[in-house]
Amino acid sequence: MSEPVQTPQTFSTRIFSGIQPSGGMTLGNYLGALKRFSELQDRGVETIYCVVDLHAITVWQDPSKLRHQTREIAAAFLASGIDPKRSILFNQSQVTVHAELAWIFNCVARIGWMYRMTQFKDKAGKNAENSSLGLLAYPSLMAADILAYKATHVPVGEDQKQHLELTRDIAIKFNHDYGVNFFPVTEPLIEGAATRVMSLRDGSKKMSKSDPSDQSRINLTDDADTIAAKIRKARTDPEPLPETAEGLATRPEAKNLVNIYAALSGQSLESVVAEFAGAQFGSFKPRLVDLAVEKLGPITAEMSRLMADPAEIDRILGNGAARAEAIARPHMDEVYDLVGMIRARR
Numbered sequence: 001m002s003e004p005v006q007t008p009q010t011f012s013t014r015i016f017s018g019i020q021p022s023g024g025m026t027l028g029n030y031l032g033a034l035k036r037f038s039e040l041q042d043r044g045v046e047t048i049y050c051v052v053d054l055h056a057i058t059v060w061q062d063p064s065k066l067r068h069q070t071r072e073i074a075a076a077f078l079a080s081g082i083d084p085k086r087s088i089l090f091n092q093s094q095v096t097v098h099a100e101l102a103w104i105f106n107c108v109a110r111i112g113w114m115y116r117m118t119q120f121k122d123k124a125g126k127n128a129e130n131s132s133l134g135l136l137a138y139p140s141l142m143a144a145d146i147l148a149y150k151a152t153h154v155p156v157g158e159d160q161k162q163h164l165e166l167t168r169d170i171a172i173k174f175n176h177d178y179g180v181n182f183f184p185v186t187e188p189l190i191e192g193a194a195t196r197v198m199s200l201r202d203g204s205k206k207m208s209k210s211d212p213s214d215q216s217r218i219n220l221t222d223d224a225d226t227i228a229a230k231i232r233k234a235r236t237d238p239e240p241l242p243e244t245a246e247g248l249a250t251r252p253e254a255k256n257l258v259n260i261y262a263a264l265s266g267q268s269l270e271s272v273v274a275e276f277a278g279a280q281f282g283s284f285k286p287r288l289v290d291l292a293v294e295k296l297g298p299i300t301a302e303m304s305r306l307m308a309d310p311a312e313i314d315r316i317l318g319n320g321a322a323r324a325e326a327i328a329r330p331h332m333d334e335v336y337d338l339v340g341m342i343r344a345r346r
């Protein structure tokens with residue numbers, strides 16, 4: 001489906017990414033996404049970041065918890081270095097273009113594309129007929145998030161790769177159906193040592209905010225003692241750390257902890273392996289605890305400071321929404337025109 005298209009119209013570099021407020025933030029979200037979001041901002045490119053509350057309600061959310069979680073994710077963005085002056089930070093539902101463009105894309109995308117999404121299959125489980133229609137159409141809204149801004153690059157963890165391929169397919173089909181080069185064919189940015197942080201209890205499962213076991217993940221709200229206890233109990237194997245990174249290939253739990261260390265310290269996997277070659281996990285884990293507490297402690301503290309003033313978070317999200325709307329609305333007006341909708345002056 002994803003054949004390259006000719007794009008005579010050039011698109012200037014613009015980064016967009018989003019995080020769902022469907023629970024607290026995990027170390028996986030931090031290393032796979034948040035940490036890289038602020039690195040991109042600091043490189044000086046245009047960055048737009050969104051707390052995707054409309055996506056969250058594709059599965060049931062208690063309204064008051066959703067409000068709390070939306071503010072908490074916004075606090076996590078700010079605490080990890082997102083500067084609301086240099087980046088645009090807002091929550092999705094405040095910019096109605098997302099929902100409007102998603103409807104257009106629902107009419108461009110094919111149902112079969114949606115049924116093929118592994119995240120839909122995982123989340124819908126055995127009783128797919130009983131899942132919300134929104135859960136099936138989820139990737140169409142995600143494409144709208146990105147393309148409302150004509151974003152060219154999307155930093156995400158590995159688990160979002162298939163959704164981004166679908167975003168590309170939607171852009172290509174829209175451009176083809178309407179005979180235009182209106183939307184860019186977005187590039188995913190899936191880079192670094194921690195594109196897939198795994199559960200601390202099972203090296204074959206990704207670390208996730210929806211895992212029933214809290215021991216499986218480190219939350220950005222965990223205190224130092226909790227982080228230490230979770231890492232101490234993290235599953236490993238009895239072997240010492242290998243001499244080379246290849247020696248981790250068949251040891252998923254060991255590899256995960258080494259990857260986490262590499263991502264937190266900003267080193268490559270190879271250099272961490274070289275540093276700890278031959279060490280037992282009994283000596284590696286306390287080093288990992290120290291590093292995790294050193295890096296995450298200030299973020300957790302800043303998050304709780306910000307959460308003490310929810311009105312200030314709401315103000316930041318409102319300002320961000322106004323700036324986001326100013327970019328997205330003219331694009332949406334052009335889309336309505338391309339599709340053949342009458343827009344009468346009122």
Ligand code: TYM
Pocket residue numbers: 016017018019020021028029030031032033052055141142145146154155156157158159160163194195196197198206207208
């Ligand atoms: P979400 O909310 O599940 O996760 C937010 C980001 O964190 C990354 N991530 C991980 N990275 C490494 N290891 C892990 N264990 C891990 N768990 C999560 C995710 O890959 C993601 O980058 N559908 C998206 C939200 C979304 C979006 C968008 C993203 C909606 N619209 C537009 C980009 C662009 C999601 O559910 O992410």
